[in-house]
């Protein structure tokens with residue numbers, strides 16, 4: 001299939017690009033490079049042995065979308081493009097609604113007009129709000145506690161309405177839990193600008209001496225060691241989940257499907273720190289700091305529906321997540337000194 005990846009130069013998009021090429025798909029990436037760089041395409045070529053076209057453009061630009069659909073015989077879209085920093089979304093809500101919600105609406109209009117009606121959308125476990133039970137299955141009630149989460153919920157609602165309006169649509173909403181880790185090659189991974197918000201890149205930078213110590217946000221949660229518990233999923237497993245979802249919606253009669261992509265296993269912040277130290281033979285100094293606003297104690301998935309309906313199950317454990325994050329950190333350091 002010929003697949004358009006919006007946000008294809010980003011962290012998750014680039015790993016999915018590599019997985020799709022290995023599965024025999026033909027892809028084109030569309031990205032405004034607001035949180036990525038064009039150099040990732042050379043690294044993807046080194047990984048896959050195939051040059052992958054990157055079209056620089058914005059999903060809010062209807063003309064640019066029409067051109068990419070006109071130039072390439074696109075059959076399906078995987079839609080990663082979006083802004084994703086919770087704190088930033090609180091400070092700049094309009095930017096988030098504009099980029100994420102208006103951007104998605106523009107993309108849907110362009111798709112509909114050129115009769116491309118197969119879509120995989122990057123949603124998030126954030127749509128479950130504060131969990132009322134664990135593990136979280138897809139029937140868990142949804143809510144949002146910040147503008148970023150509300151953009152994901154609004155888009156999910158928009159997709160449900162679009163799917164209900166026309167039975168030809170085949171839409172998969174994938175609710176990611178906590179993607180971490182990097183490609184085995186060490187060539188692509190998560191490289192946030194500025195000080196990382198997320199745990200794993202922060203741990204890597206502390207271990208590398210680029211940051212002094214990790215602040216563990218909260219040591220008094222009702223969890224086994226008092227620190228927050230999350231469902232960390234290796235980005236390569238997540239990527240395989242996209243390939244499986246795309247295959248599944250190509251066969252299903254259902255216009256809309258929703259799947260959790262998680263492992264079902266929760267680990268605490270201190271579990272992550274200890275695993276990273278053990279696997280990589282490094283030290284990660286930390287101190288217990290106050291809780292972070294908006295954080296919840298525990299969040300982990302029931303991945304059963306994805307296993308049953310997609311035949312997909314995460315297979316990589318914590319050690320592989322920690323080892324690949326550290327290899328990528330090394331590669332970044334090398335790239336910066338070359």
Ligand code: NAD
Pocket residue numbers: 006007008009010011012013030031032033034035036057058059060079080081082083084099103122123124125176177178179
């Ligand atoms: P990322 O920032 O690395 O990738 C997003 C890409 O989209 C970037 O390359 C960016 O330049 C591009 N982009 C942003 N706005 C755009 C626009 N208007 N037009 C064109 N391109 C645009 O983020 P990621 O971690 O790869 O996340 C991908 C998707 O997955 C996002 O929608 C995010 O909300 C969702 N998600 C991520 C996580 C996570 O922890 N990483 C968790 C749940 C959901």
Ligand code: UFG
Pocket residue numbers: 084086124125126176177178197198199200202214215216217218227228229230269292295
């Ligand atoms: N944490 C720390 N110190 C840090 C960073 C994080 O202790 O410096 C803790 C957090 O308090 C939390 C855990 O590490 O307990 C994970 O935090 P992340 O920021 O890595 O991830 P979140 O679970 O808060 O959120 C992530 C994405 C969201 C997404 C959500 C569910 O950032 O966008 O997973 O998919 F919605």
